[in-house]
Amino acid sequence: MSGARSPLVGLLYRETAAAMPLLEFAQAAAERGFDSVAIGEHTHIPVSRESPFPGGGDLPDAYPEFPDPYVALAFIAAQTSLRIAVTIALVAQHDPIALAKTTATLDRMSGGRLTLGVGFGWNREELANHGKSFADRREIVRDYIRLMRTMWTETEAEYHGTHANLERSWSWPKPIQSPVPVLLGAQAGPRAFEAIIDWADGWIPGGHDLDWLATQLEELRSRWVDAGRDEAGPVVWPMQNFVLTDEQLQSRLERLRELSVHQVLLDIPTAGRDEVLPLLDRYANVLAASR
Numbered sequence: 595m596s597g598a599r600s601p602l603v604g605l606l607y608r609e610t611a612a613a614m615p616l617l618e619f620a621q622a623a624a625e626r627g628f629d630s631v632a633i634g635e636h637t638h639i640p641v642s643r644e645s646p647f648p649g650g651g652d653l654p655d656a657y658p659e660f661p662d663p664y665v666a667l668a669f670i671a672a673q674t675s676l677r678i679a680v681t682i683a684l685v686a687q688h689d690p691i692a693l694a695k696t697t698a699t700l701d702r703m704s705g706g707r708l709t710l711g712v713g714f715g716w717n718r719e720e721l722a723n724h725g726k727s728f729a730d731r732r733e734i735v736r737d738y739i740r741l742m743r744t745m746w747t748e749t750e751a752e753y754h755g756t757h758a759n760l761e762r763s764w765s766w767p768k769p770i771q772s773p774v775p776v777l778l779g780a781q782a783g784p785r786a787f788e789a790i791i792d793w794a795d796g797w798i799p800g801g802h803d804l805d806w807l808a809t810q811l812e813e814l815r816s817r818w819v820d821a822g823r824d825e826a827g828p829v830v831w832p833m834q835n836f837v838l839t840d841e842q843l844q845s846r847l848e849r850l851r852e853l854s855v856h857q858v859l860l861d862i863p864t865a866g867r868d869e870v871l872p873l874l875d876r877y878a879n880v881l882a883a884s885r
Contacts, residue, residue: 599851600847600851600884600885601847601850601851601855601856601857601858602629602630602677602856602857602858603628603629603847603857603858603860603877603881604628604629604630604631604632604677604679604831604857604858604859604860605619605623605628605630605631605632605859605860605862605874606631606632606633606634606681606833606859606860606861606862607619607631607632607633607862607864608633608634608654608656608657608659608660608864609633609656609659609660609661609864610655610656610659610864611659612866613656613864613865613866613870614865614866614867614870614871616633616661616666616670617666617669617670617673618867619631619862619870620670620673620674620676621673621674622870622871622874623674623676623874624674624675624676626874626875626877626878627878627881627882628676628874628877628878628881629676629677629857630676630677630678630679630709630857630859631667631670631674631676631677631678631679632678632679632680632681632709632711632859633660633661633663633666633667633679633680633681634660634663634680634681634682635660635662635663635680635682635683635684636657636658636660636684636717636720637684637687637720637724638658638720638723639653639657639658639717639720640717640719640720640723642719643717643718643719643720644718644719645716645717645718645719645720647716648716649835654864655864656864663680663683664680664696664697664700667679667680667700667704667708668700668703668704671700671703671704671705671707671708676707677707677708677709678700678704678707678708678709679708679709679710679711679831680708680709680710680711680712681711681777681779681798681831681833681859682711682712682713682779682798683710683711683712683713684712684713684715684720685712685734685735685738685739685742686714686715686721686724686726686731686734686735686738687715687720687721687724687726688738690737690738690739690741690742690758691741691745691760691765693738693742694741694742694745694746694765695745695765697710697742697746697769697774698745698746698765698766698767698768698769698774699767701769701770701771701774702767702768702769702770705770706769706770706771708769708771708774708775709774709775709777709831710774710775710776710777711776711777711778711779711798711831712735712739712776712777712778712779712794713735713778713779713780714731714732714735714780715728715731730757732785732789733756733757734757734758736755736789736792736793737755737756737757737758738757738758739776739793739794740753740755740758740793741753741755741758741760743773743776744760745760745763745765746768746769746772746773746774747768747772747773749764750762750763750764751763751764751765775795775796775829776793776794776795777794777795777796777797777798777829777831778790778794778796778797778798779797779798779800780797781800782799782810782814787813787814787817790814790818790828791814791817791818791821791823794828795828795829796828796829796830796831796856797814797828797829797830797831798830798831798832798833798859799830799832799833800832800833800835801832802834802835802836804846804849804850804853807832807853808853811830811853811855814828815827815828827854829856830853830854830855830856831855831856831857831858831859832850832855832858832859833858833859833861834846834858834859834860834861835861836861837863837873838860838877840876840879840880843860843877843880844880844883844884846858847880847881847884848884860877862874
């Protein structure tokens with residue numbers, strides 16, 4: 595569509611002890627003109643598990659080494675002007691009252707730069723260690739997000755749900771954003787779209803087939819309008835989970851602009867400086883030329 599604005603470009607990164615340090619990575623991203631840094635969340639990875647990795651194959655080495663995303667993003671926000679995001683936040687593994695306080699504080703102290711990408715959780719054993727049922731995870735996340743939104747926005751917050759309860763309470767600080775944007779990271783389908791329309795501000799889709807994405811966005815946006823959600827439509831942050839050539843990046847940015855997505859997240863390999871920095875330089879040069 596002509597006149598559509600180019601999407602913002604953020605970077606998704608998974609640090610390990612042997613890879614480029616996260617804070618150094620974020621500073622390099624800011625210096626090269628990227629818009630945001632996103633990091634994932636796993637509190638731990640049980641050694642004995644039957645849950646298959648959603649990406650297929652073996653679990654990547656980085657997953658057991660994820661830092662706490664809220665602490666890590668606070669450091670990034672303090673030392674760069676980047677927007678910050680958790681993708682994907684495992685909300686069901688938290689106390690929602692405490693998480694509402696953490697995220698509100700992070701958004702307030704970062705100047706309103708936080709986006710919360712949430713997921714239902716794929717690791718049964720990890721959820722079980724937190725005392726949560728895998729079968730209930732969707733309903734738990736819905737209840738927790740609703741409670742958190744109430745705390746973010748109401749002077750005297752109160753919420754009563756199946757999995758979360760809050761008696762009339764005061765809680766500050768309030769986030770600068772009213773409320774913090776919440777995007778659901780989930781595979782496309784009726785249940786995911788129902789959840790997005792019900793309680794989320796948008797969607798973080800994966801996948802590399804942009805024709806498929808166009809079809810899914812058409813359905814989601816139609817259902818969004820039918821449900822009476824705001825005219826601006828859902829916020830969309832597609833993830834690109836492989837290293838792109840210059841030509842691929844340029845063509846994908848052009849197509850994603852046509853699809854009116856808000857931001858694209860480029861997945862950066864977990865690697866040392868000698869691999870990461872040249873990749874950031876190459877991507878930055880393509881972005882500079884496209885802008």
